[in-house]
Amino acid sequence: MSEQEEKGGFFNRIWALLRRPSKTTSAGMLLFVGLIAGVIFWGGFNWTLELTNTESFCISCHEMEQNVYREYTGTVHDSNPSGVRATCPDCHVPRPWIYKIQRKIQASNELLHKALGTIDTREKFEEHRLTMAQREWKRMKSSDSRECRNCHNFMSMDVSRQGSRARNRHIEAQEDGKTCIDCHKGIAHELPANAFTAEEELNQAVK
Amino acid sequence: MKRVLIPVIAVLVAVSVLMGHASAQEVKTLRGEAGFSETNSAAEINQVIESGRFPQNYRQQPPLIPHRIDKYEIDLKVNQCMRCHNWQYAAKEGAPKISETHYKDHRTGQPMDDVVPGRWFCTQCHVPQVDAKPLVENTFQN
Numbered sequence: 001m002s003e004q005e006e007k008g009g010f011f012n013r014i015w016a017l018l019r020r021p022s023k024t025t026s027a028g029m030l031l032f033v034g035l036i037a038g039v040i041f042w043g044g045f046n047w048t049l050e051l052t053n054t055e056s057f058c059i060s061c062h063e064m065e066q067n068v069y070r071e072y073t074g075t076v077h078d079s080n081p082s083g084v085r086a087t088c089p090d091c092h093v094p095r096p097w098i099y100k101i102q103r104k105i106q107a108s109n110e111l112l113h114k115a116l117g118t119i120d121t122r123e124k125f126e127e128h129r130l131t132m133a134q135r136e137w138k139r140m141k142s143s144d145s146r147e148c149r150n151c152h153n154f155m156s157m158d159v160s161r162q163g164s165r166a167r168n169r170h171i172e173a174q175e176d177g178k179t180c181i182d183c184h185k186g187i188a189h190e191l192p193a194n195a196f197t198a199e200e201e202l203n204q205a206v207k
Numbered sequence: 208m209k210r211v212l213i214p215v216i217a218v219l220v221a222v223s224v225l226m227g228h229a230s231a232q233e234v235k236t237l238r239g240e241a242g243f244s245e246t247n248s249a250a251e252i253n254q255v256i257e258s259g260r261f262p263q264n265y266r267q268q269p270p271l272i273p274h275r276i277d278k279y280e281i282d283l284k285v286n287q288c289m290r291c292h293n294w295q296y297a298a299k300e301g302a303p304k305i306s307e308t309h310y311k312d313h314r315t316g317q318p319m320d321d322v323v324p325g326r327w328f329c330t331q332c333h334v335p336q337v338d339a340k341p342l343v344e345n346t347f348q349n
Contacts (some may be wrong), residue, residue: 076278126284163257165274186280186287193284196296 049104055087061114064088067125071189078188084151091147091188092136099143130192137181137202145180152180253337260303261336265349269332270303276335281328288329293322 022030051057059065069088072078077086094100119125140147154174159167173183185191185199192198261271279287290296297304309326310319 163274165257186285187278190282191280191285191287195285196290 049100052104053089053093055089058088063114063119063125067119067122068189075188086151090150094143094146095150096146099146126192129190130194130198133185133189133192133195134198134202137185137199140181141179141202148180148184251339253339255335256338264347272333272335274335276330281330286322286327286329289322 059069072088077091079085092103094103113119117124119128154170157170159170162170169183172178182203186195255275255277257274259273261273263270276288281287291300291302292305294304294310296302305322305326307318309322311317312319312323313325
């Protein structure tokens with residue numbers, strides 16, 4: 001590192017500062033400052049990430065508020081006897097960190113389509129509903145309905161308190177190793193046209 | 208002046224008193240004699256009867272639905288009743304199959320592949336039952 005380079009442009013001087021071992025500050029101080037900065041940056045990153053995992057964030061776009069959110073209101077996950085709610089991210093964003101980040105990276109594609117206006121009218125939304133629904137069904141099926149099972153668990157399900165229809169089908173599903181989404185489609189949103197045909201195709205493809 | 212005014216005022220007063228009296232007698236609140244501060248008790252909430260099949264009350268009665276259907280979607284896109292009661296699924300799901308008459312074209316009588324549009328909205332004829340006492344006594348006999 002010659003003196004000429006150091007006296008060069010602004011970026012060259014910063015680069016030189018970063019490359020050179022510190023003469024004036026102790027290694028302990030550097031580590032300590034690095035640690036604090038790391039905590040702040042990591043915390044800030046996660047805090048920002050969690051801000052995007054809220055119902056109010058989801059429905060800040062009219063595509064979500066005027067279609068899926070309005071369909072969701074009044075369903076059992078929105079209002080029910082116990083008052084427990086499952087909002088958008090509870091079902092659509094995985095909780096384990098690695099899957100969450102994976103989903104968030106995929107979601108950057110949704111930003112592109114927000115900009116392109118792919119589903120910015122009700123008609124366009126209906127046109128794409130089947131594709132979008134199938135995408136979610138596949139995601140649920142391949143993860144054994146992970147997001148459902150954050151709250152619903154076969155092991156904790158008291159089938160004796162269910163109606164006879166639900167009881168029989170739940171016991172049957174457990175024995176067959178079925179997953180929630182196999183039967184419970186369109187519980188929080190309207191089903192797309194041709195939903196049942198698509199359901200059969202999905203079951204045959206994944207089997 | 209006074210001679211004119213006194214009878215006029217007297218008549219006006221008499222009319223208004225009579226009118227007030229008459230209206231107080233004729234106009235009643237629709238909710239009965241309850242005072243303004245009282246509220247009527249809410250109607251009881253009756254649960255849908257979930258059982259086996261209901262007996263038919265008369266020859267042509269559309270079969271009643273013995274389960275809840277309040278969350279089912281029936282619109283132009285989808286009819287969730289079809290997921291169990293349509294011919295492809297009925298046997299597999301152990302549900303009663305839709306009558307063959309519902310697959311016949313209204314005009315030509317031609318048998319169709321799917322339920323015909325005129326029969327699409329099941330709840331026009333088929334309804335669930337709640338465990339409620341009849342509001343008015345009924346003497347219907349089959």
